[in-house]
Structures are given as C-alpha cells and as structure tokens.
C-alpha cells in the first residue's frame with residue numbers, strides 16, 4: 272500500500288472547524304439582529320459518552336457564539352417531571368434549541384420525551400414528526416451523528432451512487448438515520464444488528480462500513496474488505512494499559528488500518544464533527560423559528576432577550 276498511515280485517517284477536526292467558523296458568522300448576525308441562539312442540553316443520569324459529548328458541546332458552542340446551558344436531572348426523576356421541564360423550555364423564547372442526551376434510564380420512554388420537544392426547537396431532528404423528513408429526502412436537519420458520519424465518508428471522494436455500504440447497529444439516532452441518508456445518496460445499504468446471522472460475511476462485502484454498536488474492537492481486520500472506508504462511530508470509555516481512562520471506538524483500529532484505505536480515528540473522527548453539526552442544526556432551527564415569526568407578525572423579528 273502506497274498511502275501513508277496518516278492519509279488513511281479520516282479526521283473530523285478540519286471539517287468541524289470549517290463548519291464552526293461558518294456557524295460563528297451566522298450566530299453573530301442573528302445575535303446582532305436580536306435573535307441570539309441558545310441551546311439547552313438535557314441529561315438524565317450518568318453516562319460516560321454523554322459527559323464527553325456535553326463537555327465538547329459547551330466548549331464549541333462558546334467558540335461559535337451560541338449560548339449553552341446544561342440541565343442535569345437525577346436518574347430517578349419521573350417521565351412526567353421531565354416532560355414538564357421540556358414544556359417549560361418550549362415556552363421560553365430565549366431557548367432556541369433543545370437536545371435530549373441519550374440514553375435515558377429505562378423507566379423513561381425516550382419517544383415520549385422526544386415528542387415533547389417542540390419540532391421547531393428539535394435540533395437533532397428526533398421528534399417523530401421530524402425524523403420522517405429524511406425519508407422524504409429533506410436532509411438539511413438530520414440527526415447529528417448520522418450526518419457527521421456520512422459527511423466524513425464524502426471526504427474520501429468515493430462515488431456514493433451504487434456504493435456497497437454496510438451499517439452495523441440500527442438505533443434510531445445513529446444506524447437507521449445513516450441508512451436513510453445513504454439511500455438518499457444512491458448507495459446500496461445493508462443494515463446489521465444483534466440478530467444478524469453472520470456479521471463478518473456482511474461486513475466483508477462493504478466498500479464503506481459504518482459501525483455504531485458500543486462494543487470496543489467488535490470489528491477486526493478479517494471482517495473488512497481490502498480498500499474499504501471504515502467509519503467508526505463508537506465512543507466507549509475504558510481503562511488503558513497506563514491505568515488512565517481513554518476513549519476507544521468499536522473498531523480494532525490498529526489491525527483494521529492495515530486493510531482499509533480510510534478509517535476514522537477515535538477520538539478525532541466522527542465525534543468532533545457531530546458537535547459541529549449539532550451547532551449547525553441549532554442555526555437551522557433558529558432560522559426556521561425566525562421564518563415563522565416573520566410569517567406570523569409580518570415585521571422584522573425581534574425577541575426580547577432581557
């Protein structure tokens with residue numbers, strides 16, 4: 272193989288920086304026009320991957336000039352109390368975006384919570400009324416991780432039309448939306464999950480392999496087609512040989528990088544781009560709110576931020 276190790280890595284950082292720079296310009300204009308963007312994150316209980324995500328949301332929102340607030344709730348809160356909190360945020364004109372961090376504790380029905388978020392403030396497109404947009408090829412506000420993963424695949428320059436793609440994991444927030452986005456791009460998509468009979472046989476056929484399961488080193492070199500692009504979405508926290516906690520993906524990167532032509536590192540791959548797309552979605556949502564405001568009142572929009 273003539274490629275250097277480094278060129279095989281599909282890094283999310285540079286793409287994320289470009290997106291954040293553009294969001295920053297949009298946010299500054301909206302703020303000057305009296306419509307400051309503000310994202311509220313809702314966390315229920317404790318999950319390592321959520322902590323990493325929220326930490327980076329806070330940092331990058333500050334860079335982009337987007338207001339950010341984290342609301343943390345104890346794991347034993349009731350679904351009713353959470354719904355009430357979400358309704359409060361829906362009614363607050365200063366809050367322009369809401370994200371509910373997943374997972375939530377088992378006693379809370381996630382779909383009920385997602386349905387409680389006003390669709391205009393739904394920055395992940397996870398409201399049941401919004402998620403259907405990607406089925407209709409309306410892709411301007413898609414679940415952030417799915418959008419980030421597909422955007423990184425595009426960085427390879429591979430022709431997506433007719434591309435043989437395998438997605439491992441079929442969660443509502445990652446695997447399923449990836450499959451819909453790729454179908455919109457003309458790829459041939461196979462979706463695998465825990466009942467798939469031979470994961471390896473499917474994975475080995477893929478020109479592009481997306482992995483979103485939550486199991487470190489699930490994908491080994493012998494499951495990957497030589498020359499494939501491997502998009503590793505897993506964010507797993509484990510103790511490294513030095514005794515320090517570290518983040519690893521779902522792919523055995525050291526062995527797979529010898530077989531694949533492209534591989535996303537963890538950290539430094541899909542994660543940073545997910546955060547950038549969340550901020551971009553926050554601006555898409557804000558602009559939809561402004562459009563509605565204009566259509567309703569027929570005057571330049573102005574919101575009282577005091």
Ligand SMILES: NC(=O)C1=CN([C@@H]2O[C@H](COP(=O)(O)OP(=O)(O)OC[C@H]3O[C@@H](n4cnc5c(N)ncnc54)[C@H](OP(=O)(O)O)[C@@H]3O)[C@@H](O)[C@H]2O)C=CC1
Nearest residue numbers: 320416440441442445464465483484485504505506542545
């Ligand atoms: N980088 C980023 O921006 C993000 C990273 N993540 C990370 O991605 C990973 C997945 O997240 P998420 O989709 O929310 O997780 P979920 O737990 O909701 O989904 C995991 C999926 O993996 C499937 N699965 C479980 N075991 C296997 C197996 N042995 N073989 C094949 N499929 C299997 C499950 O199938 P079934 O339902 O049939 O059991 C399920 O569809 C996690 O590590 C998470 O932290 C998540 C969001 C964003």
Ligand SMILES: Nc1nc(=O)c2c([nH]1)NC[C@@H]1CN(c3ccc(C(=O)N[C@@H](CCC(=O)O)C(=O)O)cc3)C=[N+]21
Nearest residue numbers: 320321323324327371372373506538539540542543545
């Ligand atoms: N409703 C919802 N939507 C999500 O998209 C969602 C979620 N819930 N729950 C948790 C998972 C996990 N997730 C991450 C996103 C970015 C990084 C990230 O920024 N990662 C950096 C980490 C760098 C560092 O260590 O600080 C990287 O991979 O380089 C991590 C994790 C989104 N998730």
